[in-house]
Amino acid sequence: MDLYNLQELVKEPDSFDSLQVYFDATISFLELIADMQPTRIVSPTDNSYIFFQFSGEFQHKITRPLNTHIFCDERNDFSSEFDWFVSFLTDLKKKQSKAARMPKYEKFLARKGVERVIYTIQQSIGSIGDAFENPNQARKRVGMLFEQLIMLVIKELGLECESRTIKLPLPGHSGYTMSYELDLVISRNKAIVASETSIIGMHELIGSVKTTSKDRIDKVFLDKFMLSKFLGRPIPVIAIFLHDVQRAKKQGSIFGINSTFKSNHFLGYSIALNPLEGVYYVDPRPNMVTDARLSREVSEFSKLLVDDLWVLTEG
Numbered sequence: 611m612d613l614y615n616l617q618e619l620v621k622e623p624d625s626f627d628s629l630q631v632y633f634d635a636t637i638s639f640l641e642l643i644a645d646m647q648p649t650r651i652v653s654p655t656d657n658s659y660i661f662f663q664f665s666g667e668f669q670h671k672i673t674r675p676l677n678t679h680i681f682c683d684e685r686n687d688f689s690s691e692f693d694w695f696v697s698f699l700t701d702l703k704k705k706q707s708k709a710a711r712m713p714k715y716e717k718f719l720a721r722k723g724v725e726r727v728i729y730t731i732q733q734s735i736g737s738i739g740d741a742f743e744n745p746n747q748a749r750k751r752v753g754m755l756f757e758q759l760i761m762l763v764i765k766e767l768g769l770e771c772e773s774r775t776i777k778l779p780l781p782g783h784s785g786y787t788m789s790y791e792l793d794l795v796i797s798r799n800k801a802i803v804a805s806e807t808s809i810i811g812m813h814e815l816i817g818s819v820k821t822t823s824k825d826r827i828d829k830v831f832l833d834k835f836m837l838s839k840f841l842g843r844p845i846p847v848i849a850i851f852l853h854d855v856q857r858a859k860k861q862g863s864i865f866g867i868n869s870t871f872k873s874n875h876f877l878g879y880s881i882a883l884n885p886l887e888g889v890y891y892v893d894p895r896p897n898m899v900t901d902a903r904l905s906r907e908v909s910e911f912s913k914l915l916v917d918d919l920w921v922l923t924e925g
Contacts, residue, residue: 611638613646613668616738623754629762632731633692639734640685655866659855664741671745673737675855675867677893680722682730694718695727699766702915710916724912728763729892732756732821732852757793757819760850767915769923770797771817776810778840788840790833793819798923810837810845815887815922821852824870831879834886846887846922850911853893869895873904880907887922890914 611619619625619635626632649663651672659675682688698718701709710719735755739748757773764771774795777787794817795810810816816837818830827849834847860866880886890911891898898908909918 611642613642613664613738613741616642617742617748620735620738620748620751620755623751623758626755626758629696629759629766632735632759632762635738636688636731636734637685639738640683640688643683644685651865653865653867654863655860659867661857661865662737668741669743671741672857673740674733675857675865676733676737677729677853677855680726680729680893681733682726688727688730691718691723691727691730694723696766698724699763699915703766703768706920707917719912722910722912724915725892725910728759728911729852732759732892736821753821756821756852760817760819761794763915764794764796764919767919769919770799771795778837781840788836790837792816796919796923810841813923815919816845816847817850818847819850822854822856822870823849823851823872823876824854824856827872827876828879830886831883835883838884848888848890848914848918848922849886850890850914851892853891854895855893869897871895871898873897873901876907877903888914888918890918 616635616638626635643662646665648665651661651663653659653661653675658677658679660678661675662673664671676683682691694715698709698715701712701715705712709715732755736752739745739752742748761771761773771794774792776790776792778790780786780788796815796817797811797813799811799813816834818833820826830847830849834845837845837847854869854871856868856870857864858866858868860868885907889908890913891908892911894908894910898904
């Protein structure tokens with residue numbers, strides 16, 4: 611497929627109904643990059659990140675920053691990593707966290723294979739969206755596709771995972787309700803039978819999925835607070851983010867890197883409202899690892915699949 615074909619695919623997010631479709635789209639993009647050879651630009655403020663600049667046919671559009679440590683820009687590299695990923699999901703479904711201790715996955719996990727696959731898929735889709743004449747028309751679809759990707763991955767583990775709209779009655783105000791659209795409702799049983807219901811089950815886990823926490827982190831904490839308040843019991847909520855990086859003009863260059871993660875706000879909400887059951891990043895910022903307080907709250911995405919999902923959905 612050429613870039614126009616891939617753009618048409620992104621315009622129809624409902625067509626991404628399996629991991630195979632995500633794989634095919636990513637392979638097509640990587641083959642396209644190899645064929646078109648767009649200008650590769652290394653960020654002067656962080657050499658780990660690069661940009662691709664498309665040709666004049668696409669108005670010299672520039673992609674989002676891509677972390678070369680986890681972005682597979684070679685077709686064969688990604689294809690091999692994806693095969694390992696699918697195999698790992700199959701064993702996780704059978705053995706749960708024990709799968710991570712199987713010798714055959716030692717190297718895969720050590721090189722952050724889970725994160726490499728998810729990141730390469732989503733950033734390939736995002737880069738296709740960046741080539742639109744008006745990138746804003748693709749931004750919402752790119753976010754939807756990340757949510758669908760995470761949902762499909764969780765379903766591969768044999769868990770129930772659906773979006774849901776709930777309506778909560780306002781205490782003391784008969785006839786008034788507050789509507790919530792939940793990105794993910796996760797459970798181990800077959801209780802999820804409809805996309806709209808008025809309750810959250812006792813052993814269901816709520817997941818918020820966003821490509822970045824920018825302008826969104828406060829809502830995740832507030833949603834947990836409000837849901838727990840109205841339902842009269844603690845509601846477990848996790849947040850899943852792709853990254854917190856954006857392009858910024860620095861040192862006279864438009865290819866600088868900025869972090870969009872507000873650590874003080876994050877910690878403030880954790881203290882003043884309520885901590886989340888888990889916060890997971892595919893591409894965590896360095897301070898999420900080095901800062902002792904943040905590292906207790908934030909984990910890599912693979913930890914969710916290997917350990918936390920099984921604990922948080924226990925009946």
